[in-house]
Ligand SMILES: [Zn+2]
């Protein structure tokens with residue numbers, strides 16, 4: 001009789017994998033055992049049909065599981081009489097991090113059934129759904145190491161947990177109204193209100209009030225998305241002027257009355273993760289115009305916890321559901337912290353006593369030509385682990401950039417990229433950054449021998465590296481964007497890289513951001529870039545695109561000509577202001593030069609009259625996008641000399657269009673595609689790799705996929721295309737050098 005030993009790595013913990021193995025073992029008459037270990041899931045299997053059993057493991061995987069590797073060896077020895085699930089082993093080495101999953105259809109059916117003991121139970125879950133990473137203290141994933149460890153199972157739950165035929169067999173957070181977490185409703189002074197907590201929440205929402213609700217990875221701020229006054233109040237209280245707010249809908253039917261979605265978008269919206277998906281908003285709906293001012297795209301999602309669902313099904317309007325935080329700081333995870341910093345924002349808090357161990361925002365994605373563009377690595381996707389082709393002998397920690405901070409660790413045969421931390425530079429964000437590092441090092445039980453960071457000397461992440469005893473090394477920001485894409489696809493060849501984003505620090509201290517590189521895993525050559533233009537007033541120019549646009553006009557016209565131009569940019573200034581800025585430009589006073597593509601988007605948004613002063617990062621590009629027509633594909637003129645892209649011809653053509661928004665937006669996007677095509681034409685045999693925040697632009701990504709998507713064109717799908725994966729690029733470099 002053959003006996004096999006199997007070691008399986010991948011997404012195999014917290015996804016119902018052991019119960020699945022158990023069921024397959026019974027079905028194939030296999031004896032032996034299965035257990036979680038730090039090296040993955042280990043199975044000993046003995047029986048006539050071992051081969052069929054191994055095949056079934058590969059082909060019948062549970063919905064959320066993924067096998068990265070399966071080592072099989074033939075064994076002699078022990079004879080087993082039955083098949084069992086053994087206790088997990090805690091120790092050194094590889095770790096599998098289980099990911100949070102949205103409420104599944106089977107649990108939905110149970111919570112809707114008045115005869116079920118979990119009828120309307122806000123914490124129902126099973127082996128296919130529920131909290132995982134967000135409640136985990138330390139892997140491996142077992143109840144004793146989660147924040148469910150203080151809740152003893154009642155007899156009924158315990159019998160389901162140990163019954164191999166139950167869908168809750170080994171569902172670690174299993175509970176019921178008798179033994180599980182409890183809801184409570186607090187007013188904004190922190191007093192618990194008597195009566196049904198969900199009823200309080202519903203009443204307040206219907207009255208046009210703002211509440212906080214405890215989700216999986218943190219609190220949401222919620223209010224009636226159709227109530228213009230309330231949404232305006234939320235914006236005022238949160239000091240969030242115009243940045244779009246995500247909207248949660250009670251059902252797919254309701255969602256589709258507000259937005260237009262295609263099949264692929266629908267699959268993500270209704271799938272097992274239920275991230276925020278950015279889609280096309282329909283015009284003329286009852287949504288408050290303050291949800292996403294001046295843009296035609298809207299972040300939408302469906303209830304993904306039983307608690308969200310209980311709330312939404314008793315309300316007939318969509319809800320604003322935005323992370324509870326202060327501007328771009330980390331999401332808040334406790335009612336105490338919420339009362340401390342947001343008691344002026346919320347009128348009530350729907351809270352419960354299952355602690356959130358690891359804070360995590362909702363993931364945000366969009367779909368371009370049926371491919372995912374990851375905008376924020378969050379719930380359900382984070383932390384993201386990749387297998388490494390070859391084991392590394394020493395651990396490496398990469399610290400990422402500054403905005404959209406995330407960290408990455410390389411250890412043994414794994415790379416892990418953390419979820420979205422937020423923008424560094426505040427006490428809260430830097431504290432959460434430290435805590436994320438502490439958690440990942442503790443989970444992987446390692447001390448990094450090398451820290452990798454950005455070249456910018458003032459980033460909190462760079463300073464962190466300089467204050468540690470370990471060796472540290474800086475990787476150029478835009479090269480790291482290219483490397484991040486190479487890491488996701490496991491590329492090791494020479495590539496033609498396009499890194500288009502905001503301003504990032506270059507080796508020579510200048511500000512890059514519209515870069516074309518021939519890159520390998522060991523270095524890069526900058527073969528092209530936008531001709532640098534002046535950011536008049538430095539930081540002020542980043543907030544006021546009109547200053548950048550003006551410097552582009554100075555490159556193409558004399559001062560007197562500029563003052564007489566018929567242009568929204570010129571109209572946004574008084575003549576004496578233009579003279580002062582011209583003096584700054586001419587004398588090079590507080591006018592740092594940058595080749596940033598992100599800043600060029602802003603400048604074009606000013607020249608086209610879309611916006612002159614930004615209320616949030618990326619607003620220029622998003623407003624421009626709203627006017628892009630697919631039928632207009634003619635690019636503006638530009639010149640390339642020695643790889644330097646001269647924009648003067650484009651500026652003249654834009655001025656000639658006299659503020660025709662549709663023409664300007666559509667032709668500008670076509671121009672960016674044409675710039676890429678220019679270099680692709682020169683290096684036709686190199687695979688194309690793109691990265692950087694500019695590629696969050698939906699219109700641009702759609703056109704790129706149409707133009708290059710059938711060839712060797714690589715754009716990240718699993719990891720953020722913006723600064724959220726700089727750490728991954730830094731890590732990939734260090735591993736190979
Ligand atoms: Zn379920």
Ligand SMILES: [Zn+2]
Nearest residue numbers: 154157176179
């Ligand atoms: Zn129970």
